Amino acid sequence: MTSSDEDIEWFDDEGKRVDGREKDDLRETEMEVDVLTEADGSAMVEVGNTRVIASVFGPQELHPKHLQESDRAVIKMRYNMAPFSVDDRMSPGPNRRAKEIGLVAKKALEPAIEMEKFPTAGIDISMEVVESDGGTRVTGITAAALALADAGIPMKGMVSATAAGVVDETPVLDVNGKEDKEGNADIPIALINYDEDGEHTGEEITLVQMDGDLTQEQVEDCIELAKDGCRQLHEMQQDAMLEKYRQLRGGDE
Amino acid sequence: MSRVKEEDDLVTPGDLITDADALSAVSGAYEENNKIYSKHLGTVHYSGQEVEVRPMSGRYMPSEGDTIIGEVTRVSYSRWTVEFNSAYEGSLNIADATDEYVDLDEDDLSDFYEVGDAVVIKVKSVTDGMDVDLSMKDKRCRKLEGGRVIEIAPSKVPRVIGKQGTMVKQINEKTNCNIIVGQNGQVWISGDRANLAARAVKKVEREAHTENLTDRMSEWLEEELEAMEDE
Amino acid sequence: MKLNQDTIREMAEDGQRLDGRDLKEMRDIKVETDYINETSEGSALVEIGDTKVLVGLSIEIEEPYDDRPGKGTIVTNAELAPMARRDYESGPPQEDGVELARVVDRGIREAEAIDLEDLCMVEGEKVYTVFIDAHVLNDDGNLIDATSLAAMAALKSGYLPAYDEETETLNRDEKWKDIELQCEPITVTGHKIGDTLLWDTTGEEEKALDARLTVSKKKDGNIVAMQKGETQPFTADEMSQIMTEADEKIQKFREILEAEVGE
Numbered sequence: 001m002t003s004s005d006e007d008i009e010w011f012d013d014e015g016k017r018v019d020g021r022e023k024d025d026l027r028e029t030e031m032e033v034d035v036l037t038e039a040d041g042s043a044m045v046e047v048g049n050t051r052v053i054a055s056v057f058g059p060q061e062l063h064p065k066h067l068q069e070s071d072r073a074v075i076k077m078r079y080n081m082a083p084f085s086v087d088d089r090m091s092p093g094p095n096r097r098a099k100e101i102g103l104v105a106k107k108a109l110e111p112a113i114e115m116e117k118f119p120t121a122g123i124d125i126s127m128e129v130v131e132s133d134g135g136t137r138v139t140g141i142t143a144a145a146l147a148l149a150d151a152g153i154p155m156k157g158m159v160s161a162t163a164a165g166v167v168d169e170t171p172v173l174d175v176n177g178k179e180d181k182e183g184n185a186d187i188p189i190a191l192i193n194y195d196e197d198g199e200h201t202g203e204e205i206t207l208v209q210m211d212g213d214l215t216q217e218q219v220e221d222c223i224e225l226a227k228d229g230c231r232q233l234h235e236m237q238q239d240a241m242l243e244k245y246r247q248l249r250g251g252d253e
Numbered sequence: 254m255s256r257v258k259e260e261d262d263l264v265t266p267g268d269l270i271t272d273a274d275a276l277s278a279v280s281g282a283y284e285e286n287n288k289i290y291s292k293h294l295g296t297v298h299y300s301g302q303e304v305e306v307r308p309m310s311g312r313y314m315p316s317e318g319d320t321i322i323g324e325v326t327r328v329s330y331s332r333w334t335v336e337f338n339s340a341y342e343g344s345l346n347i348a349d350a351t352d353e354y355v356d357l358d359e360d361d362l363s364d365f366y367e368v369g370d371a372v373v374i375k376v377k378s379v380t381d382g383m384d385v386d387l388s389m390k391d392k393r394c395r396k397l398e399g400g401r402v403i404e405i406a407p408s409k410v411p412r413v414i415g416k417q418g419t420m421v422k423q424i425n426e427k428t429n430c431n432i433i434v435g436q437n438g439q440v441w442i443s444g445d446r447a448n449l450a451a452r453a454v455k456k457v458e459r460e461a462h463t464e465n466l467t468d469r470m471s472e473w474l475e476e477e478l479e480a481m482e483d484e
Numbered sequence: 485m486k487l488n489q490d491t492i493r494e495m496a497e498d499g500q501r502l503d504g505r506d507l508k509e510m511r512d513i514k515v516e517t518d519y520i521n522e523t524s525e526g527s528a529l530v531e532i533g534d535t536k537v538l539v540g541l542s543i544e545i546e547e548p549y550d551d552r553p554g555k556g557t558i559v560t561n562a563e564l565a566p567m568a569r570r571d572y573e574s575g576p577p578q579e580d581g582v583e584l585a586r587v588v589d590r591g592i593r594e595a596e597a598i599d600l601e602d603l604c605m606v607e608g609e610k611v612y613t614v615f616i617d618a619h620v621l622n623d624d625g626n627l628i629d630a631t632s633l634a635a636m637a638a639l640k641s642g643y644l645p646a647y648d649e650e651t652e653t654l655n656r657d658e659k660w661k662d663i664e665l666q667c668e669p670i671t672v673t674g675h676k677i678g679d680t681l682l683w684d685t686t687g688e689e690e691k692a693l694d695a696r697l698t699v700s701k702k703k704d705g706n707i708v709a710m711q712k713g714e715t716q717p718f719t720a721d722e723m724s725q726i727m728t729e730a731d732e733k734i735q736k737f738r739e740i741l742e743a744e745v746g747e
Binding site: 036037038039042049051053054055057060078080082083084085086087088089092093124126128130131132133 | 520522523524527534536538540541542544561563565566567568569570615617619621622623624656687
Binding site: 324369370371397399400401402448451 | 504
C-alpha cells in the first residue's frame with residue numbers, strides 16, 4: 001500500500017514540503033490549558049491536524065497498594081487513540097502500540113517531575129488522541145507536560161516533544177502523517193526546557209526513538225532540528241500557561 | 254545580585270527567578286548552579302533571604318497545625334479514618350477525639366463519628382512517610398451538619414480567607430452565611446444565600462492573583478444581591 | 485461528600501438545587517459539528533454545563549449480513565475515557581459505557597433514523613457500516629442526553645464517502661452523499677431524587693440520584709425507546725410526568741440542532 005519514498009514529490013520547486021512548509025518549520029500549533037473541569041490538570045494541543053487532549057489526576061491514593069513506592073510517587077500513563085482519530089476506524093481501547101507509547105511517554109516526563117514529594121501516591125496521566133496526522137506521541141507529551149503544570153505538580157522544567165524525519169534525503173522538522181508513513185525516518189524527541197531570563201536552555205533529552213535507515217550525520221541533523229522544534233514548542237507552552245492569568249490581570253504581564 | 258523575576262511575577266516550571274547568592278529556595282522553587290528556578294506555574298514571593306513560588310493549583314499536602322474539612326470513611330476498633338481530598342488519609346485516635354472515657358469493648362465508636370460524617374478537624378502530626386494523625390481537640394473542630402462543601406485550590410485558601418479574615422468575613426456578612434475554610438481547600442457554606450456565597454468563593458479563587466480584589470468583590474456582591482432582589 | 489448528598493436531597497424536597505437552577509432548568513448547551521474534520525465523516529462536540537462528549541463517525545465498507553443482503557449497519561460505541569472523572573481511573577464498571585452506547589443506539593435504531601437500505605452499495609456484496617463512536621471527555625452528569633445529542637448532530641452533519649469500484653476501497657476525500665435521516669429522534673432523561681423529578685443533573689446531583697428515565701421521541705411525538713436506570717422504582721404517574729415534561733426539553737434540543745446544522 002505504501003509507495004516508495006522516491007515516487008512522491010516531497011519538495012516543490014521552491015523547496016516547500018507537501019503541506020507548504022519549509023524543512024525546518026513546525027506545523028501550525030495551538031495550545032490551551034485547563035480544558036476539563038474534573039481532572040486536576042488538563043490541556044489540549046493541536047499540531048497541524050493532530051489533536052491530543054491530556055489530563056492529570058494526582059497526587060492521589062494509588063491502588064492497588066502493592067504498586068506503591070514508599071519514598072516517591074508512581075506514574076500511570078495511558079495513551080489511547082479514539083476510533084475516529086484515523087481514517088480507517090481503530091478499535092476502541094489501547095492496543096500493544098499504545099501500551100508501548102504509554103511507557104516511553106512516561107519515561108519522557110518522569111525525569112522532570114519531583115517524584116519524591118509524594119511518597120506512596122499515584123499520578124495518573126492520560127493522553128487521548130482525537131485526531132491523528134503524525135506525531136501523536138510527541139504532541140501527547142507536550143500536552144501532558146502542560147496538564148502536569150496545570151495540576152500543580154512540581155517540575156524542574158517543562159518537557160516538550162516533536163519528531164524530526166527525513167524525506168528525499170533531507171532532514172525535516174515535525175513530520176506529518178504522510179511524511180511519517182512514507183518518508184525515510186521518524187525520530188521523536190522530548191527534552192526538558194528552561195527559560196533563563198528569556199534565553200532558552202535545555203540539553204536533557206528524555207525521549208528518543210527512531211524508525212528509519214539513515215547515516216549518523218542525518219540522525220544528528222534530525223536531533224538538532226528536533227531540539228529547535230522543542231524550544232519553539234516550549235515558548236508556546238509558556239504562553240498557554242500564562243494566558244489564562246494574564247487576561248484576568250489586565251494583560252500587562 | 255540579579256533578580257530576573259520580581260515579587261508577584263507569574264512564572265512557569267523551569268523559569269529562572271534570580272541568582273542564588275545569599276538567597277535560598279524554599280517551597281515551589283529550587284536551586285541549581287547558584288541559580289533559583291521555579292517548579293510551578295505560580296507567583297514569586299521574596300521574604301527575607303527566602304524565595305518561594307506559590308503555585309496556582311495543586312492537591313492538598315497535609316501539614317501539622319492545619320485545620321481542614323474531611324469526611325469519615327472508616328470506623329475501626331480504636332480509631333476513625335478521615336479523608337480530606339488528598340493523596341493521604343488521616344487517622345483519628347480515640348484519645349484525640351474525646352475526653353470522655355470510652356470502653357473499647359462496650360462502646361461503639363460510631364456513636365461519636367460514623368462513616369459519612371463531615372468534620373472540621375486538625376492535623377496533629379505528619380511523618381516523613383506521610384502518616385497523618387488528626388485531632389478534634391481544638392475549639393474550631395466539630396461535626397458539620399447541613400450546608401454544602403465546595404472545593405477550591407489549597408493555594409488559594411489564604412486569599413479566600415483574606416488578611417485577618419477580611420475576605421471571608423465580607424462574604425459572610427453580605428450573604429448572611431456561615432463559611433468555614435479548610436486549609437485543604439474544602440469550604441463549608443451554610444445559609445440561605447449559600448449559592449451566592451459559593452459563587453463568591455469561586456470568584457475569589459479565580460481572581461486571587463489580581464489587585465483590588467476585596468473592593469471588587471464588595472461591588473460584585475452588591476450587584477448580585479440587587480439582581481436577586483429584582484427576580 | 486455525603487454531607488452534600490444529604491443537602492441535595494433536602495433541597496430537592498423544596499424544589500431547590502445547589503446551583504440555584506429550577507427543577508426543569510437545563511444548563512448551558514453548546515454543539516459544535518465538524519469538530520474532527522480530517523479523519524471523521526461527521527462529528528460533534530457537545531457541552532451541557534461542564535459535561536463534554538465528543539462523537540465521531542467512522543464509515544467503513546463491509547460485506548452485509550447473510551440475512552440482510554441489501555442493508556448496511558449502524559454500530560454505536562461509547563468510551564468513558566479515564567480523564568472524564570477521578571473515579572474512572574480505577575475503571576467504571578464496564579456496564580456503564582455499554583449501557584450508554586446501547587441507550588443512545590436504541591433511540592436511533594428504533595426510530596429508523598437511517599434507512600439501512602440507503603447504506604447499500606452493491607447488494608449482497610458491499611454495504612456501508614456507520615460507526616458512531618462516543619468519547620466522554622468530562623463527566624459532570626447527564627451523559628445520556630449529551631451523548632445522544634452529539635450522535636444526532638454528527639449524523640445530521642455527516643456524509644458517506646465515495647466507493648471506488650476498481651480498488652474496492654473508500655475514497656475518503658470524496659463525498660458520495662450526505663447521510664440522510666428519515667427521522668430525527670431526540671433522547672432526554674428525567675431524574676428522580678426522593679419524590680422530586682428534575683432535569684439535567686450534575687455529577688454531584690447524580691450521586692444522590694434514586695432513579696432516571698430516558699425517553700426517545702420522534703418529531704411526531706411518538707416514543708420509540710425508553711430506559712430506566714438507577715436503583716429505586718418509579719410510579720406510573722412519575723413516568724408519565726417525565727414523558728410529558730420531556731417535550732419541552734426535546735424541543736429545545738431540536739432548536740439547538742437546527743441552529744447548528746440547519747433543517
